[in-house]
Amino acid sequence: MEEAVKLLKIEDIEIELLIKAVKEMYDYDFSNYRFAHIKRRLKRRMELSRIDSINDMTGKLLRDKKLFAEILLDLSINVTDMFRCPGFFKEIREKVIPILKTYPSIKIWHAGCSTGEEVLSMAITLKEEGLLQKTKIYATDFNQAVLTIAKRGIYPVSNMKKWTENYQKAGGKNSFSDYYRANYKHVIFDNELIDNVEYINHNLVTDGKLMDVNLIICRNVLIYFNQTLQNSVLDLFTESLKKGGFIGLGIKENLKTNSIKNKYTDFSSKYKIYRRKPGY
Numbered sequence: 001m002e003e004a005v006k007l008l009k010i011e012d013i014e015i016e017l018l019i020k021a022v023k024e025m026y027d028y029d030f031s032n033y034r035f036a037h038i039k040r041r042l043k044r045r046m047e048l049s050r051i052d053s054i055n056d057m058t059g060k061l062l063r064d065k066k067l068f069a070e071i072l073l074d075l076s077i078n079v080t081d082m083f084r085c086p087g088f089f090k091e092i093r094e095k096v097i098p099i100l101k102t103y104p105s106i107k108i109w110h111a112g113c114s115t116g117e118e119v120l121s122m123a124i125t126l127k128e129e130g131l132l133q134k135t136k137i138y139a140t141d142f143n144q145a146v147l148t149i150a151k152r153g154i155y156p157v158s159n160m161k162k163w164t165e166n167y168q169k170a171g172g173k174n175s176f177s178d179y180y181r182a183n184y185k186h187v188i189f190d191n192e193l194i195d196n197v198e199y200i201n202h203n204l205v206t207d208g209k210l211m212d213v214n215l216i217i218c219r220n221v222l223i224y225f226n227q228t229l230q231n232s233v234l235d236l237f238t239e240s241l242k243k244g245g246f247i248g249l250g251i252k253e254n255l256k257t258n259s260i261k262n263k264y265t266d267f268s269s270k271y272k273i274y275r276r277k278p279g280y
């Protein structure tokens with residue numbers, strides 16, 4: 001084997017061992033995440049923390065919880081936004097909400113909610129459509145650090161210009177500033193929006209289903225999973241979803257290659273919203 005190819009192979013083996021070490025020590029299972037994603041993020045961390053090799057990193061993270069917390073953030077990618085992809089929220093407002101309005105109560109699950117912007121976007125939409133009081137939202141993520149930020153509902157004021165534009169494009173009916181108050185360099189969102197939200201540390205790889213959910217939003221999460229893990233997470237969603245319920249995915253995600261695809265109809269192919277068929 002050529003020397004360069006051999007070194008690359010050694011590095012891949014070291015990454016596999018790191019993934020095993022993380023599972024043993026911290027009980028997080030990344031073995032079915034996309035390997036290329038894991039590799040890219042670990043190599044970035046190696047550079048940032050000036051660690052010489054993956055093996056060194058494995059040794060260090062076994063002993064250093066803080067390094068593991070950093071690596072967890074690296075691997076989980078917490079990028080998010082208020083009304084991210086505004087067209088998706090407009091579609092939810094115009095096409096899904098009229099159906100939800102016919103139900104006596106509503107359950108929504110935001111899986112992989114990160115720092116909470118997606119949940120607030122949904123809560124604002126529900127409030128404007130008169131559904132907030134009768135909706136229970138479960139906001140889950142496997143990273144406690146982001147859930148803590150989500151629960152606080154405090155964000156940098158510098159985001160407001162973009163978020164206001166997103167809100168308007170998403171069909172917002174009021175003024176976005178109605179929903180927060182400014183406090184120096186931050187804004188604090190109204191508590192009322194998250195009164196009915198339960199923030200839960202939940203790992204899609206290892207934790208169980210929720211019950212009788214009407215709408216599951218899991219955007220920009222499956223993209224990091226290989227096909228095996230996507231299939232098992234979509235099974236979990238199907239078990240959690242009521243018949244006739246909806247799943248909303250990210251713009252680069254879809255159900256087409258997944259094992260449960262026959263159980264769903266394309267409700268909005270442009271915005272990756274699927275509806276569970278009544279008989280399945």
Ligand SMILES: C[S@@+](CC[C@H](N)C(=O)[O-])C[C@H]1O[C@@H](n2cnc3c(N)ncnc32)[C@H](O)[C@@H]1O
Pocket residue numbers: 076077078079080081084111112113114115118140141142143146202203204205218219220221250
């Ligand atoms: C890119 S963010 C997406 C946030 C939001 N859904 C959005 O689209 O703006 C991906 C989130 O998925 C979470 N995540 C990744 N793997 C997970 C797992 N196994 N279980 C639960 N959450 C996970 C990460 O912690 C991160 O907060």
